[in-house]
Amino acid sequence: MSNPTRTARLLAGAALAALAAGPALAQDSDLLVFDYSGFEDPGFHPDYIEANGASPTFAFFGDEDEAFQKLQSGFRADVSHVCAGSVTKWQESGLLEPWDTSKIDAWEDLNPELTGQDVTTGAEDVYFVPTDFGSTAIIYNEDDVPAEDVASLDVFLDPAYAGRMTLPDNVDDAYALAYLATGVTDWGDVDDAEFEAATDWLRQVHPNLRTYWQDPAELAQLVSTGEVQVAWAWNETYPTLTEIDFPAGFQRTAEEGSSLWLCGYVNLASGEGVEDKAYDFINAMLAPTSTDALLTEGYGQANQAAMSEKSQEELAASGLEEIDAPVLAQLPMSQELRQKQNEAFERIKAGF
Structure with missing residues (x-):
């Protein structure tokens, strides 16, 4: 496609x-x-x-x-x-x-x-x-990654996959993941403690990443070559990989949920x-x-x-079926929160 x-x-x-x-x-x-x-x-x-x-x-x-x-x-x-x-x-x-x-x-x-x-x-x-x-969830290699390993978003903290994981170079998608992982399913009323918890979670994940992917073509290449085995990904990557007979799984029902952009x-x-x-x-x-x-x-x-x-x-087939799991909808947020997330995400990517 x-x-x-x-x-x-x-x-x-x-x-x-x-x-x-x-x-x-x-x-x-x-x-x-x-x-x-x-x-x-x-x-x-x-x-x-x-x-x-x-x-x-x-x-x-x-x-x-x-x-x-x-x-x-x-x-x-x-x-x-x-x-x-x-x-x-x-x-x-x-x-x-x-x-x-x-x-x-x-x-x-x-x-x-x-x-x-x-x-x-x-x-x-x-x-x-x-x-x-569209949905954003865990793409993984079903041949190499057991389903139980992606049953939680904390897979991104798992040292067993260090250097073989990737997140999007997109602040909204990254923070959607981090909020879900720390128990927040609505970013419309995030308080300072919740923001700091999500930021700390992303900071812990950062050393485990091979890279931050910038477009779906790059992500599909990283996953299909085996360089990356676990990724936070937009739903369009799933049919892209299945069309080339790659054993891709798309985990939208992790314990903490997934997001919608x-x-x-x-x-x-x-x-x-x-x-x-x-x-x-x-x-x-x-x-x-x-x-x-x-x-x-x-x-x-x-x-x-x-x-x-x-x-x-x-x-x-497009990764958009109904699911029984939490969903964080990436709705409009306050400009103050967006700016805080932007600044923190840039520091994390720089290693701070």
């Missing part, structure tokens, strides 16, 4: 940076979507095309920091893709205006674990509408396009007509009603 993966989100590099200043293809000029490369796939928004005769116009960024800086510098777009951890920063900067959830057809069908609220109440302004998500769209206050078409686009991304295309590329869809139509076998 060839995926426009989260690799493009984090490490698109110079090629995407060259595209970021302007649209890739001039299509429907009434809506400019600022996005990760790959999400211009017409299969992700067929209802928009049916309603408007063409896809929106897309412009691309390499990562969210780049996108934020460009928007702060005056680049204008109507909506932007962003992952949940960045939303608070974008909102507090004044870049966003709230969505009118009464215009989002699937709003009451969204998975409440991904919205972080009861979507039926409409009690607060909504700045982030989740559209796509999620991304979605924000409504940019600077947008000069047709506002109704922003809602056409969000509705298309969340429509059942887009579910299969997203799953084929390794993404879950936030429309819980549409996802419930898929069999557990279909979902399991």
Whole structure:
């Protein structure tokens, strides 16, 4: 399976940076979507095309920091893709205006674990509408690693695997793991003691790591060659390895649980396009007509009603089946906590 993966989100590099200043293809000029490369796939928004005769116009960024800086510098777009951890920063900067959830057809069908609220109440302004998500859990070599060894996230502290483990070079994913390992399943109200416990856990894990992986292609290579036997990994790595007949296990039901990353769209206050078409686009991304295309590329869809139509076998093939274990949803967090995590993670990676 060839995926426009989260690799493009984090490490698109110079090629995407060259595209970021302007649209890739001039299509429907009434809506400019600022996005990760790959999400211009017409299969992700067929209802928009049916309603408007063409896809929106897309412009691309390499990562969210780049996108934020460009928007702060005056680049204008109507909506932007962003992952949940960045939303608070974008909102507090004044870049966003709230969505009118009464215009989002699937709003009451969204998975409440991904919205972080009861979507039926409409009690607060909504700045982030989740559209796509994935799981993060333990990938391991079933031939060499007994299942009982990955029954707990403390496998990352096991000296038997020292030098043969890896974590993502991504602060949100790393801290999601550390919070789970230290008993926290909701990072929305983490206190100082919980933050310090998670940080200490990551500091203990650091000497056991071979490396911090930076993209799924690198991770798949590390695991398939035997250099790494245990990894904290995005779900897309699992089908990548099984397709080459590698004996990969994907442990989402460790005692302490696993996490869900999620991304979605924000409504940019600077947008000069047709506002109704922003809602056409969000509705298309969340429509059942887009579910299969997203799953084929390794993404879950936030429309819980549409996802419930898929069999557990279909979902399991992508590492997205229902599980009976704790799940930490990587929802928006306070900017203060995000900054603390960033600073601590950089110190840990530097050996301090």
